[in-house]
Amino acid sequence: MQKQVIGTFFPEATFLLSVDTPEQMPPDRGAEVAFAGRSNAGKSSALNAISGRRMLARTSKTPGRTRLINFFAVDPSRRLVDLPGYGYAKVPVSVRERWQESMAVFLGHRRCLRGVVMVADIRQSLGPLDWQMLTWCLDARMPVHLLLSKSDKLSHGAAVRALVAARRMLEDAGMAVSVQLFSASSREGVDEARALVLDWLGVDGRENKKNPGNKGRESGAYKQSRKNLRDFPRSGRRSG
Ligand SMILES: Nc1nc2c(ncn2[C@@H]2O[C@H](COP(=O)(O)OP(=O)(O)O)[C@@H](O)[C@H]2O)c(=O)[nH]1
Ligand SMILES: [Mg+2]
Numbered sequence: 001m002q003k004q005v006i007g008t009f010f011p012e013a014t015f016l017l018s019v020d021t022p023e024q025m026p027p028d029r030g031a032e033v034a035f036a037g038r039s040n041a042g043k044s045s046a047l048n049a050i051s052g053r054r055m056l057a058r059t060s061k062t063p064g065r066t067r068l069i070n071f072f073a074v075d076p077s078r079r080l081v082d083l084p085g086y087g088y089a090k091v092p093v094s095v096r097e098r099w100q101e102s103m104a105v106f107l108g109h110r111r112c113l114r115g116v117v118m119v120a121d122i123r124q125s126l127g128p129l130d131w132q133m134l135t136w137c138l139d140a141r142m143p144v145h146l147l148l149s150k151s152d153k154l155s156h157g158a159a160v161r162a163l164v165a166a167r168r169m170l171e172d173a174g175m176a177v178s179v180q181l182f183s184a185s186s187r188e189g190v191d192e193a194r195a196l197v198l199d200w201l202g203v204d205g206r207e208n209k210k211n212p213g214n215k216g217r218e219s220g221a222y223k224q225s226r227k228n229l230r231d232f233p234r235s236g237r238r239s240g
Contacts, residue, residue, distance in 0.1 A: 010051040010194075012075055018068040022105040025069070030077030031201045032112045036103075036133055037119035039085030042149035045184035046119050047072070047082055050194045057082045067095070069102065078201045079112075086129045103133070107140045114200040115143040117193065122148040122162050122181070126169070134175055145196055146170070147182035147189070 019025050035043045044057035056072055070082040083106070084099055091099075107113070116137050120126055126134075137144045148166060151159045159181050170177045178196075182189040 010053060010074060013051045013053050013056055013072050013080065015056065016071040016073040016079065018070050020068055022102055022109075025106075025110070026071055026079065028111050030079065030112050031114050032071075032079045032081055032110065033115050033117060033197050033200050034081040034083050034106070034113060035117045035119060036083045036137075037085060037149075038087035038121070038124075038127065038129065040088075041085065041119045041121050042147075042182075042184060043085060043119045044082055046117065046147055046149060046182060046193070047080055049184040049187065049190045050117075050197055051080065052194075067099075069106070074201065078203075080197075081113075086133070087127055103136065107136050107142060113142065114202070115145065115196075117197065118144055118146045118177075119149050119182075120146060120166075122151050122159060123153055126166070131173075134170075134177060138175055138177075143200065144175075144177045145193070146177050146179040147193060148179060149182050149184070151181040151188050152183040152186040 016026065017024075035047050037043045047057045051072070051074075057070060067084050069084060072080040072082070074080055083103070086096075086099060107116070116133075118130070118133065118137075120130055134144060146166065148159070148163055154162065163179060163181055167179050170179065180189045180192055182193060184190070
């Protein structure tokens with residue numbers, strides 16, 4: 001059932017535009033889900049895997065290539081957003097400051113933004129800029145879902161330990177963030193992530209379907225994120 005909905009949904013996704021400054025963003029209408037994370041974390045690969053479109057967002061072996069905010073239209077009123085990666089050492093201070101400004105505007109003022117998918121390489125611990133991004137999102141009452149990406153790079157046991165550790169760390173920090181294992185290569189967790197993205201975009205929910213443009217960030221999406229936080233950790237909490 002779910003599969004059918006997906007099959008007829010994301011294949012329509014197309015590249016819309018790249019913007020350098022918040023003023024150039026498409027009109028703030030409809031619903032958007034953004035992908036954030038360090039350069040090379042696997043954001044574009046995750047976006048492609050979740051949308052089922054392998055070549056939608058450009059992926060790269062060279063960190064720091066995507067400096068622009070890339071918008072993809074899923075349908076006339078729904079978009080996926082590939083945010084510029086951060087944490088790339090060679091970026092000049094001026095560029096980094098511009099990035100901070102754009103992110104603050106995007107996360108703080110974009111009314112159609114329904115949630116942020118944070119992508120972090122499972123082999124690295126969350127860095128200061130990841131924490132900053134998480135803090136910005138949560139301060140803006142934005143639901144956040146964390147993908148521990150490239151899970152295929154670890155054994156199953158090590159991946160589950162990393163998952164449990166990340167959840168514990170976020171809980172200890174008092175952050176309502178749901179977390180899952182993800183791999184664009186092995187496709188682990190792709191369906192789970194896609195279901196959440198569809199839900200945020202208002203594709204599944206009966207009441208959202210009628211009018212995706214009218215659901216503010218104060219409504220169901222944030223509660224959903226909190227619910228995910230309650231639901232996910234318990235089932236994943238096992239040793240080894
Ligand atoms: N093994 C593995 N490599 C991945 C995965 N996802 C992305 N990569 C690789 O990591 C690099 C960066 O990916 P990309 O999606 O461009 O990262 P972005 O900079 O965050 O958009 C590329 O070489 C990808 O092929 C994954 O799930 N497994
Ligand atoms: Mg990218």
